[in-house]
Amino acid sequence: MLEKKSIDYEKTVLIGVINQEQNEEKVNEYLDELAFLTFTAGGEVCKRFVQRMNVPNPKTMIGSGKMLEIEAYVDEHKIGSVIFDDELSPGQQRNIEKQLRCKILDRTGLILDIFAQRAQTSYSRTQVELAQYEYLLPRLTGLWTHLERQKGGIGMRGPGETEIETDRRIVRDRITLLKKKLLKIDRQMETQRGNRGALVRVALVGYTNVGKSTLMNVVSKSDVFAENKLFATLDTTVRKVVIGNMPFLLSDTVGFIRKLPTQLVESFKSTLDEVREADLLLHVVDISHDQFEEHIDSVNKILYEIGSSDKNTIMVFNKIDQYQAETIDADDLITEKTAKHFTIEDWKKTWMQRVGNNALFISALNKENLDEFRKRVYTAVRDIHVTRFPYNNFLYPENLDEY
Ligand SMILES: Nc1nc2c(ncn2[C@@H]2O[C@H](COP(=O)(O)OP(=O)(O)O)[C@@H](O)[C@H]2O)c(=O)[nH]1
Ligand SMILES: [Mg+2]
CATH class of the missing domain: 3.40.50.300 (P-loop containing nucleotide triphosphate hydrolases)
Structure with missing residues (x-):
């Protein structure tokens, strides 16, 4: 759309949802912006899908018919990522990923990706990493409750759950560490700002x-x-x-x-x-x-x-x-x-x-x-x-x- 296509650009598909809060015109504007974000992140938009959904499908955000349509398109065109303009719940993200078998992102995930790509100093890299882990944590939690519901009960602690527990602990530790690191930088910067008179x-x-x-x-x-x-x-x-x-x-x-x-x-x-x-x-x-x-x-x-x-x-x-x-x-x-x-x-x-x-x-x-x-x-x-x-x-x- 904005630059000559290049083979390095990852093929993507964008998804927007029309509802009471956003009419068709708004959704198209949002998708224009999402396309620009995708381009910034190094992606090429091959197609946009828009569906009217007054109540989002709890499993996949959009309807199952539309999902099949997208699945066929993704397979045929070797799409690398499917990007939703609206925030996906961790469960939705997982279900969609399972069906489409490619990377699934929402707007926040995409923005974080751009931030990660562009952070230059250790200061901004630390902030981005923190934001990424904060974004990831509930997604791990979602996975956990999902399994909990599936297995549930006493004596059902499968290896999967232990793994997730470990993952969550690692992520939490990392978040604590990053926050400490930022606090330290913050203090240094505060002093610097103080020195500016x-x-x-x-x-x-x-x-x-x-x-x-x-x-x-x-x-x-x-x-x-x-x-x-x-x-x-x-x-x-x-x-x-x-x-x-x-x-x-x-x-x-x-x-x-x-x-x-x-x-x-x-x-x-x-x-x-x-x-x-x-x-x-x-x-x-x-x-x-x-x-x-x-x-x-x-x-x-x-x-x-x-x-x-x-x-x-x-x-x-x-x-x-x-x-x-x-x-x-x-x-x-x-x-x-x-x-x-x-x-x-x-x-x-x-x-x-x-x-x-x-x-x-x-x-x-x-x-x-x-x-x-x-x-x-x-x-x-x-x-x-x-x-x-x-x-x-x-x-x-x-x-x-x-x-
Ligand atoms: N036509 C036009 N383009 C501008 C003007 N100011 C900035 N731009 C362009 O707008 C784009 C974004 O500018 P940038 O300074 O990076 O925006 P920032 O994200 O707000 O920092 C660049 O391509 C600039 O060349 C202006 O006054 N007129
Ligand atoms: Mg700027």
Whole structure:
């Protein structure tokens, strides 16, 4: 879909389910995103299957007829992985695997795989490993209860169960160990952060692939990896930036995505501390994406979950160079003007009404409107700075133009 097919790409099939919570249109959007995630992980999507299931099949999520259809397809096309957009219970995952005889993943499993592929530092590798074990543990537990039910009773401790018990213990021990390791790194990082002094801290937040790293590179002349993939970067980068003569710290970190289980977000607690401890958030949005408003909602939801929804925030609408509104002919009297038809100007007005001054429209790639960005960030940082150091605010004029 996005790049020339290569023989190295693993063949995959995607599965989506339509229900009360997600209509057909939504499911297709989710599957587009899942396809992008699959591509990022090194997979090629051969086919998508969608089924309406108001109540999920407890055994296999989707119906048995559909399962047969998928089974035939998987066999015929030598599919390596079947990926479900919605979370599978451990039991479902096992049943489906048994029938389809290939790897079965859900969105969370896929994201973890990408994270594992891309974690660079021992710090992020440790976080990913912890998240993977946390994901695995209930799956082992599921296997255990399944056997328990099957065999049950006293004196029925088969070798299988002992094995699973051992596995569970190994996983739990590993989790404890990883948590200790992270705690140690956390303390070191806390000290490092402490050493950064009282500089104002600004964090780039936003959905994945919106241009956070690109913006970081443009304003801090750093060299953070940016790529048209979901989760191109996983590690946090912090740079000292000076606008006017005002120094502050800017951090770029992992982006957010829809349908991330809270527990998984928790495994990245250490990474998210950078956001939690920031004085100012720059919420970057890809305005050229069809679902950018939904992205904003998902990001806000995660910010809320990590206790950071009350922070000073500037909304930074990026990729205005790529934005295209759908047009309506002047003599088209039927089509109603909706958000799809908004021009950038319309969006500016809308967001000005919502957040006043705190909305900016830029292109990090083409360096459009970066002056306004600098001015706005300068003012916001200055406002925080002067409350912190009321005695030396004469150093910093009220706005950047006064230099
Ligand atoms: N057209 C356009 N593309 C951009 C812009 N900013 C970033 N991109 C592209 O969007 C993709 C994701 O950028 P990246 O900085 O890695 O996003 P991140 O995941 O939010 O850090 C890359 O291919 C960038 O080149 C922009 O202003 N306009
Ligand atoms: Mg990035």
